[in-house]
Amino acid sequence: MINAERLKREMQTISTFGALPQGGMSRLAFSQEEAQARAYIKTLMQALGMNIREDAIGNIFGRIEGELPLPSIAIGSHLDSVPLGGFYDGTLGVMCGLEAIRTIKENGISHKRPLELIIFSCEESSRFNMATVGSKVMAGKLSKEALSLLKDKEGVSLYEAAKAFGCAVETIESAKLSPDTFYAYLELHIEQGPVLENKGIPVGIVTGIAAPIRYELTLQGRADHSGATPMNMRSDALACAAEIILHVEKIAKEEAGETTVATVGFANATPGVLNVIPGSVRMGIDIRDIDAKALEKAAVLIEKGIEEIAQKRGLIYTLKELTHDTPVSLDKKIIETLEEEAKKLQIPTLELPSGAGHDAMHMPYVATHTGMVFVPCKEGISHNIAEEVNMDDVICATEVITKTLITLANEG
CATH class of the missing domain: 3.40.630.10 (Zn peptidases)
Known part of the structure; x- marks a missing residue:
């Protein structure tokens, strides 16, 4: 036709x-x-x-x-x-x-x-x-x-x-x-x-x-010399981001719902040079599900984990919700x-x-x-x-x- x-x-x-x-x-x-x-x-x-x-x-x-x-x-x-x-x-x-x-x-x-x-x-x-x-x-x-x-x-x-x-x-x-x-x-x-x-x-x-729930997360640590700063005296924003990335993955794989997926699509470190401990990181988190309850559960658990990880590492964080669809x-x-x-x-x-x-x-x-x-x-x-x-x-x-x-x- x-x-x-x-x-x-x-x-x-x-x-x-x-x-x-x-x-x-x-x-x-x-x-x-x-x-x-x-x-x-x-x-x-x-x-x-x-x-x-x-x-x-x-x-x-x-x-x-x-x-x-x-x-x-x-x-x-x-x-x-x-x-x-x-x-x-x-x-x-x-x-x-x-x-x-x-x-x-x-x-x-x-x-x-x-x-x-x-x-x-x-x-x-x-x-x-x-x-x-x-x-x-x-x-x-x-x-x-x-x-x-x-x-x-x-x-x-x-x-x-x-x-x-x-x-x-x-x-x-x-x-x-x-x-x-x-x-x-x-x-x-x-x-x-x-x-x-x-x-x-x-x-x-x-x-x-x-539907997605999306966040922009900013982690604020402190930029220091990579050689002169002892490991136990660092406030490494990228290391904190790495832990959060694995936390997001774990929630989607093991604790939310069968159809939950979650992705950290970017993590931009500043100043972004080899010999400086990253002082800040801006990252994007994308959570999706066809089940509304599982989607909300994942969001709550991810938010809680971010707070705990940042607090444990002594970093200040800002979590901005970009999208919250159903x-x-x-x-x-x-x-x-x-x-x-x-x-x-x-x-x-x-x-x-x-x-x-x-x-x-x-x-x-x-x-x-x-x-x-x-x-x-x-x-x-x-x-x-x-x-x-x-x-x-x-x-x-x-x-x-x-x-x-x-x-x-x-x-x-």
Whole structure:
């Protein structure tokens, strides 16, 4: 039903924006490369006759009216990437969503409800240490003040970056949507894990999305000469950080829940030279789980351990919570509809949870029904230039979401 060759061709084109010589791409939020990708997708949306608007944080909405003035069916994802990332994380969902809506329109298929494509702003946390910014703003979870506090490595705040990008962030409250703005929201994404490929299943139907709790931890010791300071007279911030890193790992592996994961993603020591005892360390801690109780348990235990380790070593610490999200169970109605449409198409599916966060986790605040589809990725590799998909799987998944959009768009 869909135009597979067109989808492949347009994926190749949009992948040139931010492409790297060694493969993969870097397309950070609010960058020139993202602006180029956004401009390209807008030309495709305009050619389809979509009514296009942008909100105060830069989320793009492309809409085709339905036969009745009912809440719309939306589908979408994001275009920004991590540094040295792959071509498919986020972008694939945008392009497949566009192809699904275009297929419906080109074939003259009736739909009572409007259809919308959403390109979310700043989904990746790579630049500002907060993920899913666009959907959080849409759900009313982020204020102007919060955007000003989030800063990149150069000290540029998210507020400043968005404003320089052309977003009307001074009116950020206008981007908040009311509950049930959308009748349903769908998102297609690569799995970012190995399950579907290992089982030989082309389409995954997501049952729930894990949520993160994230911290920035600063440890303040004392910088001293590495040769002249006895071991029992040191206040080594990096040694303290090492103990905390192992503590974080131990909590996730042994004491929280079966699905808990925790990562210390960076530990930056100052002054960072060979012959000086590190006087301070800034580090990032990321805890995730699909079980809300286990997630909270892990956070409490990790916080307690940080306090005990820093106190034992005589260091001052500051723990700043960056993100505190709640795991989300996705809509059974959407799960069943996706499975039914896949069965009609004779496409095998598998139900599975998402360990990674996605914009879909915030859409239940503004959509009556929310669902998500996964496409296998080679060896489960993602956030990496080696990220790769099988286009046959992509085509299967796009056919499933197209049929699902048609079914949902014709519900009263």
